Amino acid sequence: MKAVGARLPRYDGVAHVTGRTTFVDDARVPGTLWVKALRSPSHNADIKDLDVSKTEAMKGVHAVVTWKDVPLLEYGHLSALGIPADEPLLAKDNVRYKGQPIAIVAAEDEETAQAAVDAINLDLEEQPPLFDVRKAFDSDAPVVHQWGNWYPHFEGEMDRRQIRKGSIDEAFDRADAIVQGVYRPAAIEHVPLETQVCQVVPEADGRLTIYSCTQALYFSMGVVAAHLQVPLNRLKFVGGTVGGGFGGKVDTATETMCSLLALKSGRPTKWRWTREEEFLCSSTRAPWHMEIADAVTKDGWILGRKMLTLHDSGAYSRFSPYGLTKHSFHHTGAYTIPNLHFDGYVVYTNRVPTTAMRGFGVTSVSFAVETHMSRIAKELGLDPFEIRLKNANRKGDTSPNGIVYTDPSTIPTILAVADELGHELPADYRTMSSEKREGELLPEHLVGQIGNSEDH
Amino acid sequence: MPTAVETGAEVLLPTSEDEAVAAFGDGAGVTVLAGGTIVVPEMTYGYLKPQRVLMLAQAGLDGIARDGSRTTIGAMTSVADLTDLPSPLGLCAANVADLEIRAQATVGGNLCAPQGRDAPRGDLQSAFLALDAQVRSVGAGGERTDPVETFLADRAGRLILDVSFEEPAAGAFARLDRPHTHDYSALTVCAARTADGTVRVAVAGVEGPAVRLPSAEAKADDPAAAGAAAVSDATFADDALASAWYRERTLPVLVRRVLTQLQEAA
Amino acid sequence: MKLTVNGVEHEIESAPLTPLLYVLREELGITSPKVGCQQGGCGSCTILVSGEPRRACLLAVAAVDGSEITTLEGLGTAEALSPIQTAFHQHYAAQCGFCTSGMVMAAHAYLENGGGTGRESIQEALAGHVCRCTGYVKILDAVSAAAGGEVASNQRWLPQPGEEAPVEVPGAPA
Numbered sequence: 021m022k023a024v025g026a027r028l029p030r031y032d033g034v035a036h037v038t039g040r041t042t043f044v045d046d047a048r049v050p051g052t053l054w055v056k057a058l059r060s061p062s063h064n065a066d067i068k069d070l071d072v073s074k075t076e077a078m079k080g081v082h083a084v085v086t087w088k089d090v091p092l093l094e095y096g097h098l099s100a101l102g103i104p105a106d107e108p109l110l111a112k113d114n115v116r117y118k119g120q121p122i123a124i125v126a127a128e129d130e131e132t133a134q135a136a137v138d139a140i141n142l143d144l145e146e147q148p149p150l151f152d153v154r155k156a157f158d159s160d161a162p163v164v165h166q167w168g169n170w171y172p173h174f175e176g177e178m179d180r181r182q183i184r185k186g187s188i189d190e191a192f193d194r195a196d197a198i199v200q201g202v203y204r205p206a207a208i209e210h211v212p213l214e215t216q217v218c219q220v221v222p223e224a225d226g227r228l229t230i231y232s233c234t235q236a237l238y239f240s241m242g243v244v245a246a247h248l249q250v251p252l253n254r255l256k257f258v259g260g261t262v263g264g265g266f267g268g269k270v271d272t273a274t275e276t277m278c279s280l281l282a283l284k285s286g287r288p289t290k291w292r293w294t295r296e297e298e299f300l301c302s303s304t305r306a307p308w309h310m311e312i313a314d315a316v317t318k319d320g321w322i323l324g325r326k327m328l329t330l331h332d333s334g335a336y337s338r339f340s341p342y343g344l345t346k347h348s349f350h351h352t353g354a355y356t357i358p359n360l361h362f363d364g365y366v367v368y369t370n371r372v373p374t375t376a377m378r379g380f381g382v383t384s385v386s387f388a389v390e391t392h393m394s395r396i397a398k399e400l401g402l403d404p405f406e407i408r409l410k411n412a413n414r415k416g417d418t419s420p421n422g423i424v425y426t427d428p429s430t431i432p433t434i435l436a437v438a439d440e441l442g443h444e445l446p447a448d449y450r451t452m453s454s455e456k457r458e459g460e461l462l463p464e465h466l467v468g469q470i471g472n473s474e475d476h
Numbered sequence: 477m478p479t480a481v482e483t484g485a486e487v488l489l490p491t492s493e494d495e496a497v498a499a500f501g502d503g504a505g506v507t508v509l510a511g512g513t514i515v516v517p518e519m520t521y522g523y524l525k526p527q528r529v530l531m532l533a534q535a536g537l538d539g540i541a542r543d544g545s546r547t548t549i550g551a552m553t554s555v556a557d558l559t560d561l562p563s564p565l566g567l568c569a570a571n572v573a574d575l576e577i578r579a580q581a582t583v584g585g586n587l588c589a590p591q592g593r594d595a596p597r598g599d600l601q602s603a604f605l606a607l608d609a610q611v612r613s614v615g616a617g618g619e620r621t622d623p624v625e626t627f628l629a630d631r632a633g634r635l636i637l638d639v640s641f642e643e644p645a646a647g648a649f650a651r652l653d654r655p656h657t658h659d660y661s662a663l664t665v666c667a668a669r670t671a672d673g674t675v676r677v678a679v680a681g682v683e684g685p686a687v688r689l690p691s692a693e694a695k696a697d698d699p700a701a702a703g704a705a706a707v708s709d710a711t712f713a714d715d716a717l718a719s720a721w722y723r724e725r726t727l728p729v730l731v732r733r734v735l736t737q738l739q740e741a742a
Numbered sequence: 743m744k745l746t747v748n749g750v751e752h753e754i755e756s757a758p759l760t761p762l763l764y765v766l767r768e769e770l771g772i773t774s775p776k777v778g779c780q781q782g783g784c785g786s787c788t789i790l791v792s793g794e795p796r797r798a799c800l801l802a803v804a805a806v807d808g809s810e811i812t813t814l815e816g817l818g819t820a821e822a823l824s825p826i827q828t829a830f831h832q833h834y835a836a837q838c839g840f841c842t843s844g845m846v847m848a849a850h851a852y853l854e855n856g857g858g859t860g861r862e863s864i865q866e867a868l869a870g871h872v873c874r875c876t877g878y879v880k881i882l883d884a885v886s887a888a889a890g891g892e893v894a895s896n897q898r899w900l901p902q903p904g905e906e907a908p909v910e911v912p913g914a915p916a
């Protein structure tokens with residue numbers, strides 16, 4: 021255990037500072053073809069015609085791949101966990117977001133590849149797009165996904181992730197006030213300095229060597245193998261050197277398509293997105309729509325919370341059902357609320373598909389919860405630190421999904437923040453700890469946590 | 477080898493001003509490449525596919541000359557070389573991009589910068605407008621010296637040789653910036669007062685090249701009123717840096733600031 | 743055309759308008775300058791032209807014909823790091839490492855031009871460089887330490903074969 025608490029040199033530090041680290045783009049493979057994609061110019065459209073014959077005949081073009089060339093067209097990122105797939109690797113009948121790949125080309129160089137893409141004949145019939153996650157629920161909203169406007173496949177074919185804890189009606193009946201808020205954090209692009217990039221080499225033994233910038237190497241291997249319908253032992257992934265990911269490199273954005281082109285052309289292929297593609301077509305952190313209504317007492321206890329969350333998945337599901345589940349487990353933040361009624365939906369729009377980013381699903385709810393705590397304090401005329409300390413997680417409290425906290429850190433954190441800011445606190449708050457509640461800190465509504473957590 | 481650049485273009489590399497003028501001719505079909513901070517990425521991304529490129533890298537055309545109160549700046553002078561000049565030009569130049577870009581970017585390129593897809597990029601134009609600068613250029617019909625205002629309105633087919641101006645009695649500069657030091661400015665406002673008391677105010681970051689703000693100039697003694705009046709002299713556009721709405725609301729503030737600075741400099 | 747890169751002279755065959763970044767990476771195989779944005783916005787391609795930092799993606803190679811170019815490969819080797827490289831390593835200023843080449847080159851030029859330990863002047867020198875991993879604090883620490891002479895050059899701070907990794911880090915902030 022010598023390493024714990026010690027400052028150890030980074031194993032890759034010297035390679036980085038001498039410029040010797042080999043990123044995917046730095047691998048040098050002779051004879052490599054350059055890859056470009058035909059991407060949807062439309063946010064939502066039906067594909068009437070897709071004709072690549074002119075492109076295939078062009079000088080310097082070695083392979084063109086469309087949906088017809090993909091052995092298993094739809095394989096969701098969570099398929100292995102039993103979550104059904106909804107996204108084609110390459111668009112087939114329609115396009116659902118601007119930038120969605122429709123066809124890919126491997127050519128001698130970047131210019132030829134671009135010219136080849138430009139020569140593809142694509143005929144689209146525009147459909148009305150949907151961009152706002154809240155509007156997806158309006159009766160006049162266009163339906164933008166084959167499953168409807170929200171994901172219908174949670175356990176038991178539920179169309180939402182729901183949590184019920186305690187007795188929400190009782191909490192609202194007993195409340196002195198109801199404090200409401202709506203929170204809508206926007207999408208964020210990860211902007212890794214290394215754009216999405218991949219190099220694939222078809223080896224003489226029939227295997228593919230895949231230089232990948234994925235954040236989740238074995239996961240990406242499974243995704244590529246499934247689409248290609250080959251056993252894992254046909255794929256040799258070279259990875260682990262990621263030029264920044266932050267969640268944006270879990271989607272296996274390039275590896276499968278680059279592999280298909282390498283197989284079809286018999287040549288090494290490389291696909292490096294431009295910065296513009298990265299901004300316009302790569303997945304982002306989701307926009308969220310969160311509505312919170314809290315039943316509170318005038319001295320600042322939160323008796324119950326009703327919450328509606330709409331998680332903007334973009335055009336397809338990807339990891340969003342998982343992100344929303346995490347979100348739901350954290351929807352009380354660092355605080356304990358005994359009575360809960362949470363409904364969360366994974367909603368489809370015509371934005372780029374959204375994905376993980378640093379605290380997947382949880383940063384959005386932390387933003388909402390913390391803002392809401394301050395709002396409650398303001399509406400009740402209470403100190404924002406005291407209300408947080410009062411409702412803070414304590415040993416023995418339970419999370420929305422029924423986990424018993426054994427080592428919560430809310431109280432020491434809030435106290436440290438108060439110290440740092442020089443915020444004065446009354447003695448009984450200053451001496452609070454995370455130990456089990458008792459005395460005045462065990463208000464009636466928390467005895468036995470009203471109801472129980474079994475029925476969610 | 478992957479290469480994004482049109483390799484077929486003819487490249488002209490003059491080594492003197494005369495050669496540059498001759499190579500440019502009437503400018504038909506010629507793309508001037510000065511510092512290249514705009515032209516090179518436009519070629520990389522395939523937005524610009526030039527046939528004939530006039531590279532000024534070795535043509536001279538640079539340097540700052542002073543003759544009494546008149547300053548003349550060669551078109552190939554780098555933006556970095558202007559940062560020590562008096563306000564508004566010096567401050568305006570120091571606010572362009574970061575030191576690596578400033579050292580490569582040129583005055584001629586800034587005066588001819590086409591409106592960007594995502595950001596405005598001719599900040600110095602506002603300073604030169606405030607200074608009532610004169611632009612010496614060649615092209616069809618030969619050499620011409622125009623007020624910068626006239627030049628900006630009709631700059632296609634011209635090769636800038638230099639730009640000159642009288643040192644102002646006072647100058648002022650204000651901008652609407654994004655948080656990053658090196659980023660483009662969403663709006664740049666420059667003002668200058670001549671020895672005889674004439675005040676000129678101009679803004680860059682509006683639709684098209686920079687423009688003067690005559691309505692603000694007419695009320696220069698009352699900065700707040702001038703700010704309010706300025707809005708009618710400019711057309712605003714949305715881009716990645718800021719919306720037209722935001723720009724329209726910010727311009728009065730910036731105009732008020734520069735005119736207040738001018739008053740304080742009195 | 744000719745370029746002298748890290749002291750070695752090369753005949754250049756690329757077309758004159760090819761960005762220097764492509765010439766270095768694709769024609770000469772020198773891969774420390776990174777392709778981050780190809781439009782001047784990130785600084786990951788920064789190299790030195792006659793000792794001054796420039797964005798390799800913004801320079802047509804003909805514009806620097808005959809110049810002396812220095813890339814990160816030309817600073818120090820793993821066995822003999824330059825002071826700024828040592829400082830970056832010791833201060834954990836390189837995380838994913840993608841921005842590092844450009845950062846180190848700009849910082850190196852800053853030091854060579856007599857730059858001091860002041861935060862503001864270092865920020866000004868590195869203003870064109872984006873890092874998405876470190877949050878910049880460690881980078882500023884590293885450059886400041888190097889400017890203040892707080893790093894010994896050639897300090898490898900790398901476990902030697904058979905040696906245990908050092909637990910006490912020389913020169914690292916407490």
Ligand SMILES: Cc1cc2nc3c(=O)[nH]c(=O)nc-3n(C[C@H](O)[C@H](O)[C@H](O)COP(=O)(O)OP(=O)(O)OC[C@H]3O[C@@H](n4cnc5c(N)ncnc54)[C@H](O)[C@@H]3O)c2cc1C
Binds near residue numbers: 516551574658661
């Ligand atoms: C990261 C980044 C940040 C930037 N930030 C700013 C900023 O804050 N403010 C700002 O104003 N700009 C900014 N720019 C844009 C640009 O760097 C400047 O406008 C610069 O002054 C352009 O000069 P250049 O010599 O590089 O132009 P070039 O790219 O060489 O040319 C630009 C245009 O001018 C024409 N041209 C050049 N010289 C002449 C001449 N002598 N006669 C006729 N036509 C000519 C070219 O044909 C071309 O159309 C930024 C650019 C980058 C990449």
Ligand code: FES
Binds near residue numbers: 777778784798800
């Ligand atoms: S690649 Fe040159 S600045 Fe980003």
Ligand code: FES
Binds near residue numbers: 837840874
């Ligand atoms: S270390 Fe990753 S971008 Fe700077």
